[in-house]
Amino acid sequence: MAGVSAATPASTIGSFLSKKPYAPPSWASHLSPAPSQTFSLGHLPSPIHKWNLPNLPNGREVWIKRDDLSGMQLSGNKVRKLEFLMADAVTQGADCVITVGGIQSNHCRATAVAAKYLNLDCYLILRTSKLLVDEDPGLVGNLLVERLVGAHVDLVSKEEYGKIGSVALADLLKKKLLEEGRKPYIIPVGGSNSLGTWGYIEAAREIEHQIQISGDVRFDDIVVACGSGGTIAGLALGSNLSSLKAKVHAFSVCDDPEYFYDYVQGLIDGLHSGLDSHDLVSIENAKGLGYAMNTAEELKFVKDVATATGIVLDPVYSGKAAYGMLKDMAAKPAKWEGRKILFVHTGGLLGLYDKVDELSSLSGSWRRMDLEESVPCKEGTGCNQASRYSP
Numbered sequence: 001m002a003g004v005s006a007a008t009p010a011s012t013i014g015s016f017l018s019k020k021p022y023a024p025p026s027w028a029s030h031l032s033p034a035p036s037q038t039f040s041l042g043h044l045p046s047p048i049h050k051w052n053l054p055n056l057p058n059g060r061e062v063w064i065k066r067d068d069l070s071g072m073q074l075s076g077n078k079v080r081k082l083e084f085l086m087a088d089a090v091t092q093g094a095d096c097v098i099t100v101g102g103i104q105s106n107h108c109r110a111t112a113v114a115a116k117y118l119n120l121d122c123y124l125i126l127r128t129s130k131l132l133v134d135e136d137p138g139l140v141g142n143l144l145v146e147r148l149v150g151a152h153v154d155l156v157s158k159e160e161y162g163k164i165g166s167v168a169l170a171d172l173l174k175k176k177l178l179e180e181g182r183k184p185y186i187i188p189v190g191g192s193n194s195l196g197t198w199g200y201i202e203a204a205r206e207i208e209h210q211i212q213i214s215g216d217v218r219f220d221d222i223v224v225a226c227g228s229g230g231t232i233a234g235l236a237l238g239s240n241l242s243s244l245k246a247k248v249h250a251f252s253v254c255d256d257p258e259y260f261y262d263y264v265q266g267l268i269d270g271l272h273s274g275l276d277s278h279d280l281v282s283i284e285n286a287k288g289l290g291y292a293m294n295t296a297e298e299l300k301f302v303k304d305v306a307t308a309t310g311i312v313l314d315p316v317y318s319g320k321a322a323y324g325m326l327k328d329m330a331a332k333p334a335k336w337e338g339r340k341i342l343f344v345h346t347g348g349l350l351g352l353y354d355k356v357d358e359l360s361s362l363s364g365s366w367r368r369m370d371l372e373e374s375v376p377c378k379e380g381t382g383c384n385q386a387s388r389y390s391p
C-alpha cells in the first residue's frame, strides 16, 4: 500500500481514524528517524484562500491556510502532530496517554479527543493559578470538551510547574500508572518532539501539492504562531527542503525567540537534518503582556478581523501572530513589499470562550425585535396587545 500523501483525501468510508503506512516526501527521505505509521485524524488537506485583511498595506497579498478547519473538537495544528504521535502510542501498545499544558491548552483538548477516538484513556496535567488549583477547574472552552470526553484532569499550580517541570510531572504520573498496571505513553507539551515535527513536514508537502494543482500562486513567506515550537520546526524544514522555498516567519506567544531557535534546533537535530534553525526560520516576539494575556488593541484587532473577513482568530495564538505580522509590516515596509504571504491559522477557537468577559464590550450589538401592535398574532393564542410582551 502506498504511503499517505497530501493528495489522499480522508473521505472514503473507513479512512478517517484508520492507521496507515507512512512514507515521507522524497525531499525528506534523508531525515531520520522517520515514522512508518500515521493515523488519519484531521480533515485534510485544509483549504487555502485569499484573505483581505483590514489595514493591509498596499503591495502585499495575504492568503490563509485554514488549519482551524482541520476538525471540530479535534481541530487546529495539533491534529497534524497527533496523527504521528498517536500512531506511535498505539504501535507501542499503550492503553493511555499522558500530556501536559496550560489550563486552556488546545493541545490537551485535541489529545483527549484523539485518545477517545482511538479507545485510549487520557491523563492531562493542567497548569493553573495557585488560587484555582484546589477548585473545580470549570467547564469553559477546552476544559468542557476534555471533561465531556472523560479525560482525567490533574491540576498543578504555575509555581509547582515552574519548580518541577513538565517532563518530571509527566514521568511522575507515568510511574504511578505503571504501578497500577497501565501502559502509559507520554506526549510532550504541545506535541512538540521530533516525531510530532513530521506533522508540519507533511503540511509542507500538502501546501506544495495545493500550489502544484492550482498553479497560479507561489508564496514568498509563511507566517505562523509559535507556542511550543513543533509547528515552525516542521514548516521551516518542509519549506526549505521542498520546492516551496518560502521564508518562514514565526511569532512567539510565550517564550523569547532565542529559546525557540534553540528548541527548534533540538527538534531538527533529532531528525539529523544537518540544518541550522537560524537559517530556516525568523522568529519575532509577539508575547505582548504574556502568554494568554491580551492588550485591548489585540482583542480589538481580533474583533475587527472577524467583522471584516469572517475569520475568527484566537487571541492567544493566531490573533497575536497576525497582529504581530501587521505591526512588523508597518515597522519594516521594505521587508514585506510585493510579497505573497501564506498565513497559517492554527485554530484554537475553543480558547476564545475563556475570553468572553474581555470580549463582551467589543462584541456586536443586539436588540429586541420590533413587533409593533399592527403585527397580527396567530389565531387561538389569546394574544392581545396588553399581554404581547409578557412571559
Ligand SMILES: Cc1ncc(COP(=O)(O)O)c(C=O)c1O
Pocket: 076, 077, 105, 106, 107, 190, 192, 225, 226, 227, 228, 229, 230, 231, 232, 314, 317, 318, 346, 347, 348, 349
Ligand atoms: C491554536 C494554537 N496555535 C498555535 C500553537 C503553537 O504551535 P506550537 O506549539 O507547535 O508552536 C498552539 C499550541 O501551542 C495552539 O494551540
